[in-house]
Amino acid sequence: MQLQVIGAPSASSVEVSDLVFGSEFRQALVHQVVVAYQAAGRAGTKAQLSRGEMSGTTKKFKKQKGGGARHGDYRAPIFVGGGVTFAAKPRSFAQKVNRKAYRAAIRSILAELNRQGRLKVVENFGIEAPKTKAMVAKLKELEVAGRVLLVSEDASEALYLAARNIPYLHVLDVMALNPVNLVGADHVVLTVEAVKKIEEWLA
Incomplete structure (x- = not known):
């Protein structure tokens, strides 16, 4: 399947795997993985x-x-x-989730975001200086609002600094992608390189 790349010099798209971005939405599995991820973050030191x-x-x-x-x-x-x-x-709240199930849940979330039009792909974010004004303009260009998650293959310091003063805007490196951030976002914006890395991880 094809994902349109926004902001490219000419109308272009990137070829992606149907397995990753076109799988069915498995609500029960997604719920299990999200709960397990949040439980693993509990201190359990009471x-x-x-x-x-x-x-x-x-x-x-x-x-x-x-x-x-x-x-x-x-x-x-x-x-x-x-x-x-x-x-x-003191106790551990960790719940065991198989690697195969975890990856299937991530695929399910990404595919559902894509079906709902809440997943966007860009060539790059084009933020060279840590300026909030530049980030606001970029979000307006992408037509995204609410809780926005930006995922880059190598998130720069300038990108983090430009985003930190904007409410509900989060920047993640692709290696830190997790189900909680994906489920909680109204829009997810990926770079082309991030899409490729995600495919290598989940395919």
Whole structure:
């Protein structure tokens, strides 16, 4: 299949694989991969003290009978300052996702973006100086708005600096492409070289 290249000297297109940019949208798989990617980013460092780990005396503070409720010591979870019932401990939230499934989800997202007209390809971004004004003009030329993701084969410092003051605009190197950024974008703009690298990765 062909993807039109915007801003080329003459009307041109780039040949891409149907497998990568034309596959069916698999919602369940995409959801699984996005959730797993976000879960892997969780710190999992929460820690609380259980009753047995609390410091303090274990002496029974009142007699067993005749005083109402029966209690052992003040470290019980029912008391303020006591231990926590089912105390949280450091853990990993990572979920296993096979490499084949991960790549299939990325292909599915890219293909759906293409079908919806939210995927654009450019020869290059043409940002040589870190100027916000130049980036705003480029976005207007591309007719993209909202949450925009720019993906380059080798994102330059000038490109990052030109984009950092524009809300909801993100710049990624093609090697950092991930399902969360793709799903959260209203428009995705790729360079021709980035498209080629993505095909090498996902084909």
